[in-house]
Amino acid sequence: MRLAGKKVIALGERDGVPGPAIAEVVRSAGAVPVFVETECFV
Amino acid sequence: MDPENQGKIKSLVDEHGPEELVVVLGAADLESIEVTAETLTAGDPAYVGPLAGVQLGLPVLHILDEEVKEQADPDVYDEQVGLLEMTLDTGAVHEAMRKIRGGP
Numbered sequence: 001m002r003l004a005g006k007k008v009i010a011l012g013e014r015d016g017v018p019g020p021a022i023a024e025v026v027r028s029a030g031a032v033p034v035f036v037e038t039e040c041f042v
Numbered sequence: 043m044d045p046e047n048q049g050k051i052k053s054l055v056d057e058h059g060p061e062e063l064v065v066v067l068g069a070a071d072l073e074s075i076e077v078t079a080e081t082l083t084a085g086d087p088a089y090v091g092p093l094a095g096v097q098l099g100l101p102v103l104h105i106l107d108e109e110v111k112e113q114a115d116p117d118v119y120d121e122q123v124g125l126l127e128m129t130l131d132t133g134a135v136h137e138a139m140r141k142i143r144g145g146p
Contacts (some may be wrong), residue, residue, distance in 0.1 A: 001064065001101055
Protein backbone atom coordinates (compact mmCIF):
# COMPACT_ATOMS: atom_id res chain seq x y z
CA MET A 1 0.00 0.00 0.00
CA ARG A 2 1.27 3.45 -0.94
CA LEU A 3 1.51 5.76 2.05
CA ALA A 4 2.12 8.94 0.07
CA GLY A 5 -0.93 11.19 0.21
CA LYS A 6 -2.72 9.04 2.79
CA LYS A 7 -3.91 10.24 6.15
CA VAL A 8 -2.34 8.13 8.87
CA ILE A 9 -3.59 7.11 12.26
CA ALA A 10 -0.31 6.58 14.15
CA LEU A 11 -1.19 4.30 17.03
CA GLY A 12 1.97 3.66 18.98
CA GLU A 13 2.51 1.86 22.23
CA ARG A 14 4.53 2.63 25.32
CA ASP A 15 6.29 -0.76 25.27
CA GLY A 16 6.81 -0.67 21.51
CA VAL A 17 7.23 2.19 19.07
CA PRO A 18 5.61 5.45 20.33
CA GLY A 19 3.11 7.41 18.23
CA PRO A 20 5.35 10.44 17.51
CA ALA A 21 8.09 8.16 16.08
CA ILE A 22 5.51 6.54 13.76
CA ALA A 23 4.31 10.00 12.72
CA GLU A 24 7.84 11.12 11.77
CA VAL A 25 8.39 7.98 9.71
CA VAL A 26 5.12 8.18 7.77
CA ARG A 27 5.64 11.90 7.20
CA SER A 28 8.98 11.06 5.54
CA ALA A 29 7.04 8.67 3.27
CA GLY A 30 4.73 11.48 2.13
CA ALA A 31 1.77 10.67 4.35
CA VAL A 32 -0.03 13.04 6.71
CA PRO A 33 -0.45 11.96 10.34
CA VAL A 34 -3.96 13.01 11.45
CA PHE A 35 -4.01 11.18 14.78
CA VAL A 36 -0.96 10.44 16.90
CA GLU A 37 -1.31 8.48 20.12
CA THR A 38 0.80 6.27 22.36
CA GLU A 39 -1.33 3.71 24.13
CA CYS A 40 -0.50 1.64 27.17
CA PHE A 41 -1.74 -1.88 26.58
CA VAL A 42 -2.71 -3.74 29.77
CA MET B 43 -8.10 -0.39 23.00
CA ASP B 44 -8.75 2.88 24.82
CA PRO B 45 -12.46 3.80 24.36
CA GLU B 46 -11.58 7.50 24.10
CA ASN B 47 -9.24 6.79 21.18
CA GLN B 48 -11.89 4.60 19.56
CA GLY B 49 -14.23 7.59 19.57
CA LYS B 50 -11.60 9.91 18.08
CA ILE B 51 -10.78 7.43 15.31
CA LYS B 52 -14.48 6.90 14.56
CA SER B 53 -14.81 10.69 14.13
CA LEU B 54 -11.81 10.76 11.78
CA VAL B 55 -13.36 8.05 9.62
CA ASP B 56 -16.63 9.99 9.53
CA GLU B 57 -14.72 13.13 8.54
CA HIS B 58 -12.25 11.75 5.96
CA GLY B 59 -13.76 8.44 4.84
CA PRO B 60 -12.07 5.05 5.33
CA GLU B 61 -10.45 5.03 1.87
CA GLU B 62 -8.28 8.04 2.78
CA LEU B 63 -7.00 6.56 6.03
CA VAL B 64 -4.33 4.04 6.99
CA VAL B 65 -3.54 2.82 10.48
CA VAL B 66 0.11 2.28 11.39
CA LEU B 67 0.65 0.39 14.64
CA GLY B 68 3.66 0.48 16.92
CA ALA B 69 2.70 -2.20 19.44
CA ALA B 70 5.26 -4.87 20.19
CA ASP B 71 3.29 -7.84 21.45
CA LEU B 72 1.05 -10.24 19.61
CA GLU B 73 -2.09 -9.77 21.71
CA SER B 74 -1.97 -5.99 21.58
CA ILE B 75 -1.49 -5.99 17.79
CA GLU B 76 -4.35 -8.45 17.29
CA VAL B 77 -6.81 -6.64 19.55
CA THR B 78 -6.04 -3.21 18.08
CA ALA B 79 -6.24 -4.44 14.49
CA GLU B 80 -9.51 -6.25 15.18
CA THR B 81 -10.99 -3.16 16.82
CA LEU B 82 -10.16 -1.00 13.78
CA THR B 83 -11.37 -3.50 11.19
CA ALA B 84 -14.18 -5.62 12.64
CA GLY B 85 -15.14 -3.66 15.77
CA ASP B 86 -14.24 -3.62 19.46
CA PRO B 87 -14.03 -7.29 20.57
CA ALA B 88 -14.59 -6.26 24.21
CA TYR B 89 -17.83 -4.43 23.28
CA VAL B 90 -17.04 -1.52 25.58
CA GLY B 91 -15.98 1.34 23.31
CA PRO B 92 -17.67 3.39 20.57
CA LEU B 93 -16.41 0.88 17.98
CA ALA B 94 -18.38 -2.03 19.46
CA GLY B 95 -20.21 -3.56 16.51
CA VAL B 96 -18.73 -0.98 14.11
CA GLN B 97 -16.77 -2.42 11.18
CA LEU B 98 -14.46 0.37 10.07
CA GLY B 99 -12.48 -1.94 7.78
CA LEU B 100 -9.41 0.30 7.93
CA PRO B 101 -6.18 -0.94 6.36
CA VAL B 102 -3.73 -1.76 9.16
CA LEU B 103 0.06 -1.70 8.78
CA HIS B 104 2.83 -1.97 11.35
CA ILE B 105 5.78 0.38 11.63
CA LEU B 106 8.08 -2.68 11.43
CA ASP B 107 6.49 -3.88 8.14
CA GLU B 108 8.98 -3.89 5.27
CA GLU B 109 6.25 -2.16 3.27
CA VAL B 110 6.45 0.85 5.60
CA LYS B 111 10.23 0.82 5.97
CA GLU B 112 10.76 0.81 2.19
CA GLN B 113 8.67 3.94 1.70
CA ALA B 114 10.21 5.96 4.53
CA ASP B 115 13.32 8.11 4.44
CA PRO B 116 16.04 5.69 5.65
CA ASP B 117 17.66 8.29 7.89
CA VAL B 118 14.37 9.18 9.56
CA TYR B 119 13.46 5.50 9.96
CA ASP B 120 16.83 4.73 11.55
CA GLU B 121 16.59 7.69 13.87
CA GLN B 122 13.00 6.99 15.01
CA VAL B 123 12.75 3.20 14.88
CA GLY B 124 16.28 1.81 14.38
CA LEU B 125 17.09 1.17 18.02
CA LEU B 126 13.66 -0.25 18.81
CA GLU B 127 13.80 -2.44 15.74
CA MET B 128 16.85 -4.11 17.24
CA THR B 129 15.34 -4.61 20.70
CA LEU B 130 11.77 -5.59 19.80
CA ASP B 131 10.72 -9.09 18.76
CA THR B 132 10.24 -8.32 15.08
CA GLY B 133 9.48 -11.99 14.36
CA ALA B 134 6.44 -11.88 16.68
CA VAL B 135 5.28 -8.63 15.08
CA HIS B 136 5.54 -10.04 11.56
CA GLU B 137 3.72 -13.19 12.67
CA ALA B 138 0.89 -11.16 14.19
CA MET B 139 0.54 -9.04 11.07
CA ARG B 140 0.52 -12.14 8.85
CA LYS B 141 -2.26 -13.60 10.99
CA ILE B 142 -4.29 -10.38 10.77
CA ARG B 143 -4.00 -10.41 6.99
CA GLY B 144 -5.18 -14.00 6.93
CA GLY B 145 -1.86 -15.37 5.72
CA PRO B 146 -0.32 -18.75 6.60
